[in-house]
Amino acid sequence: MSRLRGALLAAIYRKASGRQALPGETAAALHDYMVPCSGEGLYHESAVVDIYEKLPVPFGLVRFGVAPDHPEVKNVINAFTQTAHHDRCSFYGNVTVGKDLSIEELKQAYHALILTYGAEANRxxxxxxxxxxxxxxxxxxxxxxxxxxxxxxxxxxxxxxxxxxxxxxxxxxxxxxxxxxxxxxxxxxxxxxxxxxxxxxxxxxxxxxxxxxxxxxxxxxxxxxxxxxxxxxxxxxxxxxxxxxxxxxxxxxxxxxxxxxxxxxxxxxxxxxxxxxxxxxxxxxxxxxxxxxxxxxxxxxxxxxxxxxxxxxxxxxxxxxxxxxxxxxxxxxxxxxxxxxxxxGYKSYPIDPSVPFDHQQGIIPNNLGRVLHAPGLYCSGWVKRGPTGVIVTTMHDGFETAVSVLEDVRSGALDVSASKGGYEIMEALLKQRGIRPVSFSGWEKIDNVEVANGEKAGKPREKLLDVEEMVEVASQ
The missing domain is CATH 3.50.50.60 (FAD/NAD(P)-binding domain)
Structure with missing residues (x-):
């Protein structure tokens, strides 16, 4: 069997309260089931997860939605970082799906796509x-x-x-x-x-x-x-x-x-x-x-x-x-x-004409995270169930979608027999289009600069605000 290649299309925080799927949340869900847990045998020994993020930095809601005077909530970044360091998980920031890469292009390179782009628009x-x-x-x-x-x-x-x-x-x-x-x-x-x-x-x-x-x-x-x-x-x-x-x-x-x-x-x-x-x-x-x-x-x-x-x-x-x-x-x-x-409140938007979308409810129609009438497409977070719930709600929501993916692999509903190129194919397309992806190690360079700037000001960090500056720091 070839490697199961899955792409998480993770968007930056678009709303409040709340609470959309985070890059780390859904990735953590897949990672938790890559190894045996609770004796249930819910794992895939060769799953590879690539995370695509609009901004050069990860952590979506935790970074841009959680109130600055609630630092204890941001400790979940530690768990997300452990997932990102897994040898079969990769992060590619500064890539906008639907603009830099299309859904159809990603489908050619991955066995499964999980849409976790949340709710960007305001009501x-x-x-x-x-x-x-x-x-x-x-x-x-x-x-x-x-x-x-x-x-x-x-x-x-x-x-x-x-x-x-x-x-x-x-x-x-x-x-x-x-x-x-x-x-x-x-x-x-x-x-x-x-x-x-x-x-x-x-x-x-x-x-x-x-x-x-x-x-x-x-x-x-x-x-x-x-x-x-x-x-x-x-x-x-x-x-x-x-x-x-x-x-x-x-x-x-x-x-x-x-x-x-x-x-x-x-x-x-x-x-x-x-x-x-x-x-x-x-x-x-x-x-x-x-x-x-x-x-x-x-x-x-x-x-x-x-x-x-x-x-x-x-x-x-x-x-x-x-x-x-x-x-x-x-x-x-x-x-x-x-x-x-x-x-x-907030509402989601359709990311691509090829992805089914319920405009009345503002969600991608799905069954336990499986996008209806679209084999190989899955969703999680607010775009899956609407703009309700907190971080823990979204975490369990990610677990549910991860289980659906793995169940489909075992049942044969998701065909993983053919080899898929994954990021190697996307990398060539991004290079042709002049897009400079930011890896997780690139994010860690940004993190170091922000923390150092924060120390000078007596704060936990001073965030970089300019995307181009982030990309430059990440590439050093």
Missing amino acids: TLGIPGENLRGVYSARTFVGWYNGLPENKNLNPELSSETAIILGHGNVGLDVARILLSPIDLLRKTDIAAHALEAIAASKVKRVLLVGRRGPLQVAFTIKELREMINLPDARPLLHPSDFEGIGQIVKDLPRPRKRLTELMIKAALEKPSGNEAERRAAASKEWGLQFLRSPMEVIPGNDGKWVAGIRLSVNKLEGLGESAKFVQTEDVEDLECGLMLSSI
């Missing part, structure tokens, strides 16, 4: 004024402060006191926390230098997070909420009226939702005492949750160019629990702001 509000200056997507804002090259010149407007974030997810809370964090805390992180400078000069003192439904339907988790409640120099603004009657049904909620709701109720209804009361009274900044509100129109200022506020419809809920639906009423409410960030 739009679809309301008047959303293109006004001062209105940004949370995805681009996160990319800006995390050093994503395509967002380095965003230069968001931070000169107003009030910012509004549309969305009650973890990404929204991440953005609010970064906007309100004491600058001395951010100086100790790997936040991009341009973002650190801008936030240090920011006039934002108040952040309101607006959601269409109620407290029982928020999408953020207790860890992120607790961080916001305890954020230095910031006090929470939660209205007791939003929690009327909820205390009576908390006991019947699933444990994670119960603990989250109890924490919100405590912040809204219990009067702080002692040191906590003093801390909140002395705080110069504040944040709050606005429930049962839907955006109707972004209100322009007198010049007609910049955002000055947002008009919201007042909603009511129909149904119970997490599945409750919001219904707009005739009541409206206007909120003033000079900065607006939309954090309402």
